[in-house]
Amino acid sequence: MTALVLFGGGGDLAMRMLLPSLYFLDHDGLLPEGLKIIGAARSEETPAEYIARVRQSVEAKARADKAWDETVWARMEARLDYMAVDATSAESLKPLRDKVGQGSVTSFLAVSPSLYARIVTAMRAAGLAEPEDRVVLEKPVGRDLESFRAIDDAVADAFSEAQVFRIDHYLGKETVQNLLALRFGNTIFEPLWNNLSIDHVQITVGETVGVGDRWPYYDEYGALRDMLQNHMLQLLCLVAMEPPSDLDADSVRNEKVKVLRSLRPITHEDAERVTVRGQYESGTSGGKPVPSYDEERGLDSDTETFVAIRADIDNWRWAGVPFFMRTGKRLAEKRTEIVIQFKPVPHSIFGHDDRGDVQANRMVIELQPEEDISLSVMNKRPGLDQRMQLQPIQMSLSWGVGGKDARPPRRRIAYERLLLDAMAGDSTLFVRRDEAEKAWEWVDQVSQAWADAGTKPHDYAPGSWGPDEADMLLARTGRDWNTTDA
Numbered sequence: 001m002t003a004l005v006l007f008g009g010g011g012d013l014a015m016r017m018l019l020p021s022l023y024f025l026d027h028d029g030l031l032p033e034g035l036k037i038i039g040a041a042r043s044e045e046t047p048a049e050y051i052a053r054v055r056q057s058v059e060a061k062a063r064a065d066k067a068w069d070e071t072v073w074a075r076m077e078a079r080l081d082y083m084a085v086d087a088t089s090a091e092s093l094k095p096l097r098d099k100v101g102q103g104s105v106t107s108f109l110a111v112s113p114s115l116y117a118r119i120v121t122a123m124r125a126a127g128l129a130e131p132e133d134r135v136v137l138e139k140p141v142g143r144d145l146e147s148f149r150a151i152d153d154a155v156a157d158a159f160s161e162a163q164v165f166r167i168d169h170y171l172g173k174e175t176v177q178n179l180l181a182l183r184f185g186n187t188i189f190e191p192l193w194n195n196l197s198i199d200h201v202q203i204t205v206g207e208t209v210g211v212g213d214r215w216p217y218y219d220e221y222g223a224l225r226d227m228l229q230n231h232m233l234q235l236l237c238l239v240a241m242e243p244p245s246d247l248d249a250d251s252v253r254n255e256k257v258k259v260l261r262s263l264r265p266i267t268h269e270d271a272e273r274v275t276v277r278g279q280y281e282s283g284t285s286g287g288k289p290v291p292s293y294d295e296e297r298g299l300d301s302d303t304e305t306f307v308a309i310r311a312d313i314d315n316w317r318w319a320g321v322p323f324f325m326r327t328g329k330r331l332a333e334k335r336t337e338i339v340i341q342f343k344p345v346p347h348s349i350f351g352h353d354d355r356g357d358v359q360a361n362r363m364v365i366e367l368q369p370e371e372d373i374s375l376s377v378m379n380k381r382p383g384l385d386q387r388m389q390l391q392p393i394q395m396s397l398s399w400g401v402g403g404k405d406a407r408p409p410r411r412r413i414a415y416e417r418l419l420l421d422a423m424a425g426d427s428t429l430f431v432r433r434d435e436a437e438k439a440w441e442w443v444d445q446v447s448q449a450w451a452d453a454g455t456k457p458h459d460y461a462p463g464s465w466g467p468d469e470a471d472m473l474l475a476r477t478g479r480d481w482n483t484t485d486a
């Protein structure tokens with residue numbers, strides 16, 4: 001492996017995530033020997049100016065994590081270079097190919113997806129799509145199945161599927177991989193992991209930030225396409241998939257595709273019952289006044305900043321187990337979690353004729369703000385009460401007896417794992433073409449139903465958990481969303 005080229009190397013993703021990730025990898029001695037890192041973008045800056053900007057961004061992040069080390073930076077600086085290019089022109093890319101020299105190139109496209117097709121075509125003509133080269137595509141690829149296919153066809157003309165790494169950064173998160181370890185590295189959960197023991201599953205990705213000046217992108221996509229089509233369906237797949245025969249990329253992805261294929265289609269009639277969309281109003285968030293989405297956008301928009309959906313998986317394992325997903329901006333908390341809600345005991349021997357004092361077991365797989373997997377189990381409250389008193393206790397399954405104090409000193413950026421894997425050619429944690437297609441197909445039905453119904457998103461207050469209709473989605477089935485203090 002010779003080089004990693006970051007197209008859009010001066011942009012937000014590269015500066016905030018990719019270059020700090022590369023620094024941390026270098027810090028831990030994980031970057032391939034001799035790896036060159038080349039920023040490539042339109043802006044006419046010199047390598048020295050670029051490297052100074054990279055240092056600023058990397059140093060701030062590394063200092064915040066107490067991992068800044070001048071020796072590591074000197075090593076990274078020696079790898080770095082910059083070239084001003086028009087990535088859509090083969091002529092402009094040829095000098096870049098020459099600079100890279102012999103050896104394989106991994107190109108990361110951290111640019112607007114509207115340029116992907118033209119860039120890969122130019123890369124092919126410039127010799128940056130040789131059989132040993134790879135390309136990493138950041139989401140979103142397309143905004144529906146049709147536009148995804150148009151872009152991906154151009155990618156497929158230049159690269160074989162094994163050379164293409166479609167990023168979903170959620171798959172690089174430590175707890176997501178820990179979910180695989182939990183499910184397939186233990187025997188005790190598997191017999192319970194089905195509709196006999198599980199009542200329902202909830203997936204929540206809450207963010208407190210608003211859309212702000214990202215609206216030109218966001219207004220085209222909305223929460224459904226920005227978060228649910230990718231991150232949330234990926235989480236759903238990992239919870240619901242059958243055990244793969246090994247961790248090979250295709251073994252895992254075959255199982256995920258089967259889940260996506262089993263998602264019950266959402267018809268126009270269903271859409272009103274099983275989907276909710278919302279948009280934040282003005283109000284206060286974190287004690288500060290905040291504008292509504294429409295005010296940020298500058299005109300009235302029907303784009304949803306919140307979505308909640310009930311998904312049903314029509315197969316033997318999951319028949320009758322709803323998967324509720326919700327995500328939104330300007331919600332009460334920055335919190336990402338998967339809740340596995342087990343069924344209640346069939347009969348309580350502790351109370352009289354209600355089961356109120358016996359809470360059903362609940363596994364919470366928390367990705368943010370903490371990374372943890374915990375299981376609530378009922379326990380006897382110590383004491384000599386005449387009638388035995390129960391209490392739920394939380395067991396941490398991630399940090400063991402050390403509890404949360406046993407966690408590693410630094411939380412890794414999800415891109416660290418993914419950059420390493422892409423450079424090593426391991427696509428287990430990347431999205432295969434058919435997966436992305438199936439996810440778009442399912443999500444397109446929802447966006448189409450919304451468009452045809454001509455309805456508007458429900459308003460919700462900043463700092464809430466979305467519109468009341470999202471609570472009703474569960475309440476109608478006798479359930480409610482997990483709350484942090486539960």
Ligand code: BG6
Pocket residue numbers: 207226227336368
């Ligand atoms: C991105 C979305 O993919 O994920 C953003 O485009 C969102 O809108 C972000 O804020 C959330 O990522 P994380 O890792 O902070 O949960």
